[in-house]
Amino acid sequence: MQIIKRVSVKRVLTEASKETLQQEFEKRKKRLDQECQQLSFEKRKIEMKQNVSREEVAKRFNREIDKRKENIRWLEYQLEQLEILPLGSEIEDGDVESLVELSVGDTWDDVMNEGAIVVQDGKVIRIDK
Numbered sequence: 001m002q003i004i005k006r007v008s009v010k011r012v013l014t015e016a017s018k019e020t021l022q023q024e025f026e027k028r029k030k031r032l033d034q035e036c037q038q039l040s041f042e043k044r045k046i047e048m049k050q051n052v053s054r055e056e057v058a059k060r061f062n063r064e065i066d067k068r069k070e071n072i073r074w075l076e077y078q079l080e081q082l083e084i085l086p087l088g089s090e091i092e093d094g095d096v097e098s099l100v101e102l103s104v105g106d107t108w109d110d111v112m113n114e115g116a117i118v119v120q121d122g123k124v125i126r127i128d129k
Contacts, residue, residue, distance in 0.1 A: 002099045005112055011093040012120035013085055021082055029075045032068045039065050090118060 011017055043061035047054050085091070100111060118126040 001102050003102050004097050005100050005115075006095045007098045007115045007117060008095055009093045009117045009119060010090040012118060012125065013087055013089045013091060014121055015087065016121055018082060018085075018087070022079065025075045025079050025082070029072055032072050032075070036065050036068050036072075039068075093119065 039061050043057060046052060046057050046061075096117065098115065102111060114129055116128040117124060118128070
């Protein structure tokens with residue numbers, strides 16, 4: 001029988017991948033900052049209208065702005081950690097689904113816990129089973 005399981009993908013940190021990650025983090029930070037500015041603008045615009053509860057509007061918009069600011073802080077932390085990591089380190093880069101052959105007598109924990117795909121500069125360099 002075949003089943004689907006999640007397999008982690010790891011990226012080997014090289015100069016090129018480090019630069020790419022930094023650019024991705026900076027791009028996300030910039031987008032989140034723009035969203036915060038847009039939300040602030042929308043909040044002021046809605047507060048000017050009649051028949052709206054200013055406190056409720058402020059509360060809702062501030063909650064969304066705070067979420068984005070928290071994500072910005074998380075990205076800044078990731079950028080700091082990226083600077084510290086030595087080249088050659090393996091970092092988690094998500095999960096993919098994989099088909100796995102399962103037979104009677106297999107050890108469930110071994111089947112479900114094993115496996116990783118290691119990628120370096122866009123090429124698969126190792127598949128751990």
